[in-house]
Structures are given as C-alpha cells and as structure tokens.
Amino acid sequence: MRQARTVFRWVLALIVVFLVGTGSGYVTRTWECRNTLQTIWVAAPGFDAGSMQLPAKLYRLRVTACTLPEQWGGHREPLDGYP
Incomplete structure (x- = not known):
C-alpha cells in the first residue's frame, strides 16, 4: 500500500x-x-510575382494553420482544388 501511494504521488x-x-x-x-x-x-503555379501584375485567376483555399508549413516544406501532396 505504501508503494502504491508513492507511485500515485x-x-x-x-x-x-x-x-x-x-x-x-x-x-x-x-x-x-x-x-x-x-x-x-x-495564384496558379508558375505565376511570376515579380511582374507586379495581378494574376488572371486566384484560387480560394480553406486550410488549417498546420497545413501551410507542411505544404511549403514539400512534405504533403498539393492542396485539393489547386491545379
């Protein structure tokens, strides 16, 4: 019993x-x-952000905060709905 009390503590x-x-x-x-x-x-893959122009089409994605670092690190498949 004494051992059980010690373990519990x-x-x-x-x-x-x-x-x-x-x-x-x-x-x-x-x-x-x-x-x-x-x-x-x-924007779609391959869009040149240095051109200072808006892309023709933007894709709306609903993601969790955990998804983004994994995506950018290349540890996951592309997000659904993204070409």
Missing part, C-alpha cells in the same frame, strides 16, 4: 509538471492549429 507530480511546464501550451497550440480554419487566396 509521483504520477500526480509528473502530471502537474507537464501541465505547468510546456505541456499545456503544446496541447493548446496543437488544438488551435488543427481546428482553426483560414481562407487563403493563391
């Missing part, structure tokens, strides 16, 4: 340290990242 202490430390921030950031949708407007 250690587990409780670890949970408190996790929540007080970076754990709660990590959980909150992950939840916001996956559940917050953003609308972005993008």
Whole structure:
C-alpha cells in the first residue's frame, strides 16, 4: 500500500509538471492549429510575382494553420482544388 501511494504521488507530480511546464501550451497550440480554419487566396503555379501584375485567376483555399508549413516544406501532396 505504501508503494502504491508513492507511485500515485509521483504520477500526480509528473502530471502537474507537464501541465505547468510546456505541456499545456503544446496541447493548446496543437488544438488551435488543427481546428482553426483560414481562407487563403493563391495564384496558379508558375505565376511570376515579380511582374507586379495581378494574376488572371486566384484560387480560394480553406486550410488549417498546420497545413501551410507542411505544404511549403514539400512534405504533403498539393492542396485539393489547386491545379
């Protein structure tokens, strides 16, 4: 019984340290990242941004904040609706 109490105290202490430390921030950031949708407007691939002209067509995409860094890093397939 004494061992069980000691283990329980250690587990409780670890949970408190996790929540007080970076754990709660990590959980909150992950939840916001996956559940917050953003609308972005993008030009077709190959559009030259240096020409200082507006593209003929813009594509509206609804994405989460997590999607964008993965897309730009080339770790995911192209977004749906984008040519």
